[in-house]
Amino acid sequence: MSFKNIVDMHAHTIHSFDGHYSVDEMIESSIEKGIKIVAFTDHVEMDLFRQNHFDKTADEAFVDISRAKEQYKDRIEVCVGVEMGEPTYDLAESEALIASKDYDIVIGSIHNLRKTPDFCELDYNKDNVYPLLDDYFREMKMLAEWGKFDTFAHLTYPLRYIVGEHHIDVDMTRYQKDIDEIFSLLIEKDKPLEINTSGLRQPIGRTLPDESYVRRFKELGGKHVTVGSDSHFIEHMGAGIEQGMQLAQNCGFDSVLIFRHRQPVEIPIE
Numbered sequence: 001m002s003f004k005n006i007v008d009m010h011a012h013t014i015h016s017f018d019g020h021y022s023v024d025e026m027i028e029s030s031i032e033k034g035i036k037i038v039a040f041t042d043h044v045e046m047d048l049f050r051q052n053h054f055d056k057t058a059d060e061a062f063v064d065i066s067r068a069k070e071q072y073k074d075r076i077e078v079c080v081g082v083e084m085g086e087p088t089y090d091l092a093e094s095e096a097l098i099a100s101k102d103y104d105i106v107i108g109s110i111h112n113l114r115k116t117p118d119f120c121e122l123d124y125n126k127d128n129v130y131p132l133l134d135d136y137f138r139e140m141k142m143l144a145e146w147g148k149f150d151t152f153a154h155l156t157y158p159l160r161y162i163v164g165e166h167h168i169d170v171d172m173t174r175y176q177k178d179i180d181e182i183f184s185l186l187i188e189k190d191k192p193l194e195i196n197t198s199g200l201r202q203p204i205g206r207t208l209p210d211e212s213y214v215r216r217f218k219e220l221g222g223k224h225v226t227v228g229s230d231s232h233f234i235e236h237m238g239a240g241i242e243q244g245m246q247l248a249q250n251c252g253f254d255s256v257l258i259f260r261h262r263q264p265v266e267i268p269i270e
Helices: 023-032 054-071 091-100 129-146 172-188 197-201 211-219 241-250
Strands: 007-011 037-045 077-085 105-109 193-196 225-228 255-260 263-268
Touching (some): 007 023, 023 054, 037 255, 054 077, 077 091, 077 255, 105 129, 197 241, 225 241
Parallel strands (some): 007 037, 077 105, 193 225, 225 255
Antiparallel strands (some): 255 263
């Protein structure tokens, strides 16, 4: 390990619909890899909260991760988290869930447009890419305006599929104004931007967002970032975290944030 303080603030267990390993298996893998602090942030998609029984899995994940937090406290720090997908699609349920549990960290994200499948399930062509991205960044701005999360996840999520898997070039300059507005909202609310390292192990080959956006966030006055692998497999625990921390340092950040009981704590990059 090049860095002393390796933290992974975004990982998924079997309590996510796309998870594959138990909390204990993911923790043991984290310990083996030298990770000091890990957050398990299983999916709760708020647009399908009761319809797809995320209310039940949210309860199960919270109990299991809380148990592990205590059990493993002498070996690794475990943070109890949640990745709230589409919280602005059902604000009442989202705010009730946050109020009902003593989370350490709440991740805010958008995986799909309203009444539309996840971006990973869509077919793309040169005619539909920009309308989809127009709507996506509009929703991301609404998420930033709401602001009742702790970190703002994978800003360029659709590019993982549009560019990485479907090989469609996108002129992102047309969204710079939207992204600057999103960054300004995050900065105003003192929220960190997530450097999601999943793209480094996927066809897109770069973090989500990439260095140019992290650098822009810093230029506009952004003070903090989080780093997460978005792992769903034991072999991916901590994957790309050192690159993510180096990227943060390259952009002028000297620490990354973790959260304890939803209070930010700076962890030096050293």
